Amino acid sequence: MTVFQTKVNPSSDAFQQNRADMTALVEKLSELNARAPAISAKRKDRFEARGQLLPRERLARLLDPGMPYFEIGNLAGYLLDTDNEEKSIPGSTIMSGVGFINGVRCAIVNDDSGIKAGAMTVGGGYRLRRAQEIALKQNLPFIHLVESAGGDLMNYTVEGFLAGGTLFANLARLSKAGLPVIAILHGSSTAGGAYMPGMSDYVVAVKGRGKAFLAGPPLLKAATGEIATEEELGGAEMHASVSGLAEYLAEDDGEAVLMAREVIDRLGWNRRCPSPPRKDYSEPIYDPDELLGIVPADYKKPYDVREVIARVVDGSDFSDFKPRYGVSTVCVNAEVFGMPCGIIGNNGPIDPDGATKAAQFMQLCDQAQTPLVFLQNTTGYLVGKEYEQRGMIKHGSKMIQAVTNVSVPRITFMIGASYGAGNYGMCGRGYDPDFCVTWPNASTGVMGGEQASQVMTIVAEGRAEKAGTEVNREQLAMQEKMLTHIFNHQSGAFYTSGHLLDDGMIDPRDTRKTLGFLLATVWEARNRTVTPNSFGVARM
Secondary structure: OOEOOOOOOOOOHHHHHHHHHHHHHHHHHHHHHHHHHHHHHHHHHHHHHHOOHHHHHHHHHOOOOOOEEEEOOOOOOOOOOOOOOOOOOOOOOOOEEEEEEOOOOEEEEEHHHHHOOOOOOOOHHHHHHHHHHHHHHHOOOOEEEEEEEEEOOOHOOHOOOOOHHHHHHHHHHHHHHOEEEEEEEEEEEEEEHHHHHHHHOOEEEEEEOOOOEEOHHHHHHHHOOOOOOOHHHHHHHHEEEHHHOOOOOOOHEEEEEEEHHHHHHHOHHHHHOOOOOOOOOOOOOOOOOHHHHHHHOOOOOOHHHHHHHOOOOOEOOEEEEEOOOOOOOOEOOOOOOOEEEEEEOOOEOOOOHHHHHHHHHHHHHHHHOEEEEEEEEEOOOOHHHHHHHHHEEEEEEEEHHHHOOOOOOEEEEEEEEEEEHHHHOOOOOHHHHOOEEEEOOEEOOOOHHHHHHHHHHHHHHHHHHHOOOOHHHHHHHHHHHHHHHHHHHHHHHHHHHHHHOOOOOOOOHHHHHHHHHHHHHHHHHHHHHOOOOOOOOOOO
């Protein structure tokens, strides 16, 4: 046992200030998470008049009660389509996540037809695509609760139209990989959206409400002059009895969800994966609630990342790898809910020794088949004559080489600063971690706004000196102000999460249970047997 001895004083002014700052950010996250459900719930009377369940009621009935659920992209789309914070809808018109259905871990997408009739937005499209990618990488069945007005034509771009084809191609890839694709047709699925059920292995359609057609009555009449009803073109009963698109016909939303649960149950999916080895574990001896007071909202204020680790891992017990070498880079072996992992964190910038240490640690975890967890809080690799001469480029490249090519699962938590190449070496989004999760205090960018503006000022002064001209100080001051705003505005966690640069934002106090869920997910993916075939969606 190597139980960490905390040095945190919860009564200190610094702790209380950190807690107040972080609590304000968590409250903002809670408010944003509640926004889409509140807007959607305003349509409840309309749904009830049609004999329908609200989209979140459908999802609640589909999921196993009391089981964990990891939401994907909860802030996706926030401040993406508008700069108006009050009108922007985090999560957009789609819900997605990983949860349990009849004991089977599944990737689930749910159209929120209570918002814009479920029309596909950029943020919603990301949530759908990312859920598909996770299902493919983690060997998960994919379930889609469909009711959508199609593409958001008010914000149409040809780029978005072309990218939409990826969503249908991913369904084919999933099916070919041996991962079942199930669609519940709760409402309309029009034009390109008709391929959502069309590219699914199993379709459950709701009588009188489920519809799927390439061209609805208005478009059909405009294009060909033909007049037909919605039911004739694409009604659920027609697809169940004439076209063969639907395998199962349900009387209402509730029965459709039950049918989908039965389909999943009869897959016998868990027979294809052994149970993980069970090991007794204990909770951290330090209260995870203290995370709010340990980590400053201002990334410029230092703290020991081991204090975070001690409130996440089993028994607050971990082995510190080379603690006296490359001291600003922390590498530990620990367990979370009995599952082993290697954790890399930061106590400041990464120096040559820290980069070498991290690269070796990753190699050893790869050798032992131990998943890697990254707790990002670094302003990057150290610069200057001393560090350049000590081989910062060479050793930093070793770290980037290692993080790119390890074969074990990688899970990244953005818990503070993520600047410069430090983002890369610590498995930032561009390095395709299995999951990337953000705390509300995180800050990401090539550099801070103040540094960027000062760099450009120095460049301008150098140009003026070479040209033998005077520097326009007023113009430079305006430039510094503009650059500082541009860089800092884009670096905040709510902006980056809204702009689709992570898999979701969490309350820091939920880090342990989130990490435990994700470690179990990647374990299943590596130990599950699937049956790929040469084609997908054998719909004849």
